[in-house]
Amino acid sequence: MFDYTVTTNKTIEQAIDDLTASLKNVQFGVLWDFDVKETLHNKGFDDFDQTFRILEVCNPKAARDVLSMEEKVSYFLPCKVVVYESHNETRIGMPRPTALMSHIDSKDVQDFASDIEETMIKAIDEAV
Secondary structure (H helix, E strand, C coil): CCEEEEEECCCHHHHHHHHHHHHHHCCCEEEEEEEHHHHHHHCCCCCCCCCEEEEEEECHHHHHHHHHHCHHHHHHCCEEEEEEEECCEEEEEEECHHHHCCCCCCHHHHHHHHHHHHHHHHHHHHHC
């Protein structure tokens, strides 16, 4: 599967707060919190009402390590986790690093992607 997505009973703000804390526990920081709805409203698209918050997250040591293996991994950095509303539920999801990096011909990169994916899934599950 391309993505890992879970549903939570938390509000978007609660989910983001808890996700930020659980990411910190696994050495990831939030570099940017992109509020899609707010941005579209600021650009005059007031009819867009669905909430999407795209968090760009990074573990600096992991980024350094994987970039030393393969420069093209930079195309996938930083990692993204999205918190959004769908059918009156809050969802937390991400593209799987293993799926994103599946076309890079390196067992080391594939193994690394698998480890990062497990770590991020752990953080997401902890935030639910």
